[in-house]
Amino acid sequence: xxxxxxxxxxxxxxxxxxxxxxxxxxxxxxxxxxxxxxxxxxxxxxxxxxxxxxxxxxxxxxxxxxxxxxxxxxxxxxxxxxxxxxxxxxxxxxxxxxxxxxxxxxxxxxxxxxxxxxxxxxxxxxxxxxxxxxxxxxxxxxxxxxxxxxxxxxxxxxxxxxxxxxxxxxxxxxxxxxxxxxxxxxxxxxxxxxxxxxxxxxxxxxxxxxxxxxxxxxxxxxxxxxxxxxxxxxxxxxxxxxxxxxxxxxxxxxxxxxxxxxxxxxxxxxxxxxxxxxxxxxxxxxxxxxxxxxxxxxxxxxxxxxxxxxxxxxxxxxxxxxxxxxxxxxxxxxxxxxxxxx
Numbered sequence: 113x114x115x116x117x118x119x120x121x122x123x124x125x126x127x128x129x130x131x132x133x134x135x136x137x138x139x140x141x142x143x144x145x146x147x148x149x150x151x152x153x154x155x156x157x158x159x160x161x162x163x164x165x166x167x168x169x170x171x172x173x174x175x176x177x178x179x180x181x182x183x184x185x186x187x188x189x190x191x192x193x194x195x196x197x198x199x200x201x202x203x204x205x206x207x208x209x210x211x212x213x214x215x216x217x218x219x220x221x222x223x224x225x226x227x228x229x230x231x232x233x234x235x236x237x238x239x240x241x242x243x244x245x246x247x248x249x250x251x252x253x254x255x256x257x258x259x260x261x262x263x264x265x266x267x268x269x270x271x272x273x274x275x276x277x278x279x280x281x282x283x284x285x286x287x288x289x290x291x292x293x294x295x296x297x298x299x300x301x302x303x304x305x306x307x308x309x310x311x312x313x314x315x316x317x318x319x320x321x322x323x324x325x326x327x328x329x330x331x332x333x334x335x336x337x338x339x340x341x342x343x344x345x346x347x348x349x350x351x352x353x354x355x356x357x358x359x360x361x362x363x364x365x366x367x368x369x370x371x372x373x374x375x376x377x378x379x380x381x382x383x384x385x386x387x388x389x390x391x392x393x394x395x396x397x398x399x400x401x402x403x404x405x406x407x408x409x410x411x412x413x414x415x416x417x418x419x420x421x422x423x424x425x426x427x428x429x430x431x432x433x434x435x436x437x438x439x440x441x442x443x444x445x446x447x448x449x450x451x452x453x454x
Contacts, residue, residue, distance in 0.1 A: 154419025155382030156396030160324030167202035174260030188446035195223035211251035
C-alpha cells in the first residue's frame with residue numbers, strides 16, 4: 113500500500129508537467145531519450161510492455177523488474193552515429209516480501225568537436241558528454257500487477273558549461289495469468305533541470321506518457337508488441353519559426369501532415385520470432401522516426417530496426433541495428449548474465 117501511494121503521488125505531481133511538452137528538437141538531456149536495451153532497440157526503441165529479465169528493460173520501465181531479475185547484471189555499448197558512443201550498465205537485486213531494487217549508469221560521449229568563433233576562426237577543440245544514474249524499485253501489488261519507480265539524476269557538460277537535473281520514471285506492468293499477454297503504463301522522464309548551462313532559468317523536462325501491450329501467440333513462436341508514446345504532447349506536427357538571419361528554411365512535412373499520419377507517429381510496432389528462451393530474432397518500425405528523418409528521393413529502410421539474441425553458457429548476447437537516416441545506423445551490443453552462477 114505504501115508503494116501504491118507513492119506511485120499515485122508521483123503521477124499526480126508530474127502530470128501537470130505535460131503542459132511544458134517540447135517539440136521540434138527543443139528538449140534537454142538527449143541521453144534520456146535513448147534506448148538502453150539492445151532488444152528494445154530492435155523493436156523500434158520504445159516498448160512499454162516488453163518483459164525480459166534483462167535489467168536494461170527495467171531502465172526503461174521500472175515496473176518490469178521482479179524476482180527473475182535477482183542478481184542479473186548487464187552491460188551494453190553502442191557506436192551510435194558519427195563519433196558518438198553510448199554505453200550503459202545495470203544490476204538488480206530482489207528481496208523477498210520487499211521488492212526488487214535495481215540501479216544503472218548510462219553515459220553518452222559526443223566526441224571531440226572543433227571550437228570556432230562567429231567568424232569561423234578555429235581556436236581548438238572541445239568535448240561534450242551526458243551521464244544518467246538510475247536508482248529504481250519495483251514491487252508486486254498483486255499476483256498479476258506490479259508497480260515501479262526510478263529516480264534519474266542526469267549530468268551534462270558542453271565545453272566548460274555544465275548542467276544537471278532530475279528525472280523520474282513511474283510505471284505499471286500487468287501480466288496475464290497465461291503469461292503470454294503483457295501490458296504496461298509508463299510515465300517517463302518527468303522532472304526538471306536544476307542547474308542550467310548559463311545564468312538563464314532552469315527548464316522543465318518533457319515527460320513522455322506511454323501505453324503498450326505485447327502478445328505471444330499460443331501455438332506459434334511469435335510475439336507482437338505495440339506501444340503508443342508521446343501521449344502528453346498532443347499533435348506531433350510543428351513548424352520551423354522565422355529566423356533573424358533572413359535564411360529561408362523548408363518546413364517539415366509534418367507541418368501539413370494529415371490526422372492519420374500524425375496518429376501513426378505516436379505508435380511503435382515490433383514483432384519477435386522466439387522459438388525458445390535461448391534465442392530470438394526481432395524487428396520493429398518507428399513511424400515517427402521514418403517520417404521525420406527520411407529523404408524523399410530515397411526513403412529506404414529509415415525507421416526500421418532489427419536484431420537478435422542468443423544464450424551461450426551463462427551469458428545472453430544481444431545485438432540490434434536501427435536505421436535513423438540514409439547516412440547512418442546505430443548498432444547496439446549487450447551482454448547479460450546472472451552473477452550467482454559464478
